Amino acid sequence: MIAYENDGQTARITFNAPETGNRVTYRMMNDYIAALEASHQSGARVLVLRSEGEHFTLGRDQKEKVDVPKRDNLGLILRANDLLRTFPGVSLALVKGRAMGFGSGIALHASIAVAEESAIFGFDEIKHGLAPLIVVLYLPHFIPRKAASELCLTGRDVGAAEAAAIGLINRVVPDGALAAAEAEILDVLASYHPGALSLIRRFVNGVSDYPSAEDGHLAVDQLAAWLEAGKPTS
Template sequence: MTSAPDAAVLEETHGPVRLLRLHRPDQRNALSADLIRALRQRLDAAAQDPSVRAVVLAGDRKAFSAGADLAALQQLQHASSEANRQDSQLLADLFQQLYTGPLPVIAAVEGAAVAGGAGLACACDLTVAGESARFGYTEVRLGFVAAIVMVFLLRAVGEKHARELLLTGRLVRAQEAWRMGLINEVVPDGEAERRALDLAREIAGGSRTALATTREMLSVLPGMGLQEALRYAAGVNAWTRTTHDLQEGVAAFLEHRPPRWTVDD
């Protein structure tokens, strides 16, 4: 499956993996409202397709995403508070969709991932970057606040590294981003997408029910106290034992064969 070349987000299907490519090359894949809506629609379509078990999110060789569309942001300075709130909520909804949706998402970063673009990669489950890729939360240099992406950055790297990145606004190379825990792997330039697809295929070998439930737990456990978390985890553990996929997974293991997961789980 492919998309029209003029679409803001291009789409390819690689077996159980859906590749979504940001496609505003002249604007370095800046996050316009149209691109955000297109990406949300593509993510929804992938989630509703029972044959898809993982998503790869990519940009191009020059830039993963330069963050907010500054021309649009300048225009919004003259808009109402409500219009600005709606525009901000659109981005927040995309990040939440990436972070809590049913499908695992792997970011493949080449070039620059800046501001909201760095946040976009941060909200994905895994991030693979080419060795020349750069990451930065540069909002303070524009008099802006990285308010939405901060929610995900703090979860990814902890407070000390988040303070360093957010307060300095400096760009870091892929190797330093890896050291901070912002990304999972550094690969040779030009190899990020291939590696992300390999990881996505590996993840796609799991049960879609188990993958979705694991992602749900990962998103809610950090906000729970110990006792609340254990009660929740025990309930999930008990429910999982009743699912068809658990029964199939155990049977496949004992019978030394690949599992046959339900298509519509």
């Protein structure tokens, strides 16, 4: 369900479960994390994240039942986000169709995110009866706090144009133009000094005000405790 390739310069991770809308299962999440870890060790200058099928991903599979502690399952999100955010080169997310929940998070944590004009984003966890505390924690790091609050509380769909306007993504291209956008960006990046690009990434990560690991684990603990308590209404 996750395809990983590396030609020495560019690593590619492809969400490859189109029959399920690339919904992220427990196994798929672990495979995604393994691919991210491999990309860190590969020496690749660029990491491309893409998808097969109609949608980038419909988000985590909310109906899946797995025999692992809720804290461990939720903690995978922290690990995946951290690996993508700290990739030593430049990461590029290419989004088509729907990129819901975890999919919108991938677009945010990538260095550059490009989407087709018909793409849809959103943090729809609340629609599934969940409180997206991890999203609540990191989203204001990327977009204005007022906008972040509204998206988490309403779970509404966000079109590509609005997503670019509020900073969820960098660029919108016509439908069917992702491959051309990828080639253009890769050509541009290949023309620059790799050390300069790496230094930019290291510096950004070093001075970032991104939420701490402790804050992330606090969000996981509180969400897991709420779920284990049967989702109390107050």
